[in-house]
Amino acid sequence: MAAGSRRATLRAVAAHAGVSMATVSRVLADNYPVAPATRQRVLRAVRELDYVANTHARALRGRRTGSVAFVLNDVRGPSFAEVAHGIEEETARAGLLSLICTTHGDAERELAAVRLMREQGASAVILIGGVVDNAQYRAQMARIAHALDASGSRLVLCGRPPLDPGAPTTVVEYDNESGAFAVTSRLLAGGHRRVLFLGDRPDGSTTVTGRLAGYRRALATMGLPAAPELVVPCPFRREDAHAALRERLGRARDFTAVFAATDEVAAGALGALRDAGLDVPRDVSLVGYDDVAPATDLRPRLTTVHVPYAEMGRTAVRLALAPDGRPAPPGRHALLGTHVVVRESTAPPR
Incomplete structure (x- = not known):
């Protein structure tokens, strides 16, 4: 249709294809057998007239829009x-x-x-x-x-x-908690004993609650205390994670690994560690959670928990x-x- 013209109607599509309005409705609804050649004529008319079905009218007729x-x-x-x-x-x-x-x-x-x-x-x-x-x-x-x-x-x-x-x-x-347990256990099995958890949330979100529970369960399994000074709160944003870990590093570097609550948090943590002159993983190991875009974009590439x-x-x-x-x-x-x-x-x- 030419620009500025009125929207095509079902009647116009039927006339253009040389069929009845009922046939056009059957083709569009795909709920009744129609000869292949007729179907092609109707669909071609729909394309040429730029016909758009009125879903509100369908709803008024009792038809679900899906x-x-x-x-x-x-x-x-x-x-x-x-x-x-x-x-x-x-x-x-x-x-x-x-x-x-x-x-x-x-x-x-x-x-x-x-x-x-x-x-x-x-x-x-x-x-x-x-x-x-x-x-x-x-x-x-x-x-x-x-x-x-x-x-x-x-x-x-x-x-x-x-x-x-x-x-x-x-x-x-x-399985949120088990993923956190598994990645923390891997750090502990590698010899780390002071693992900092970055990304606690004071609002009690179920996402961070499960990950923090898995982290603490891994420590308990190894007979290690859940040291409160090794849990650092921050929102799940790169810039906030960078600032939180930078502030924590300014007080003490009493940990050898960081478990970031998300890969986005891990990206901010990596920046803070580098700003402090620390190498990952030579000086500090770093893991994340999610296995989304930042995990493979970072250098070094991030060890993380894959969530499907x-x-x-x-x-x-x-x-x-x-x-x-x-x-x-x-x-x-x-x-x-x-x-x-x-x-x-x-x-x-x-």
Whole structure:
């Protein structure tokens, strides 16, 4: 159509292809046999007229639009982006649309996004990332889960712990604590006894809580104390990690290894160590968690814990939806494994 012209209608597509409007509807819906030659004529007319289906009209006629919504903190986070990629990949394979909302860590914004997606008729609403797991959160999420279930949608907790029994949810987790235990144990087995944990969060996020628990369990297994001076808080941002470790190094360098709570934190830690004239891994070993872009971009390449983020996204969609694209029964739960990826950032202490 020429620029500035009105949007093509179903009637116009039918006239252009020389078929009935019913035939055009059947081709677009792909829900009734149509001769291949006729189908090609209709699809060619759709392309030439730049026809766009009116999804609002479909909804008013009682037809589901077939969408999956996912709500995450920030699209710029590498781990979030990997989960989002997995969700988008699986929804596209199933012939569904993906809708994305970001919260920037605002709990009220998350609630508003979930309500909006419920109004839009999304088949599933996937919440991604760690949370502060307390009674208020659980009660709030349970109400949301029941409301979505009543409206024909499914709440999916991705990278979050399950709610109390009875909440109609789908849950996809990864073995967070065991990954931290494994990577800390590797440092301890290599001879390190003073391992600094960088990235504690005062808000009690489930992500850091699990990683810190794994770190402490590894120390306890070796009979080592969990020294409070070796746990350094900082947000999961490169610049904050750089500043936190630089300040800690200014007080004392009483450790031989750093366990960064994320690969992004590890990138900031590497900069601080270099600024202090320390070599990784000759002077200080460094490990991270996530196995996302910074892990292989850094030099030396980072030893880290691999989390199957993209597979988490794909699994969330597969478990949440039945083959017809509608919500699957609630109660499905998957726990994905993690493993240590050894690269060049660790060595025995000198």
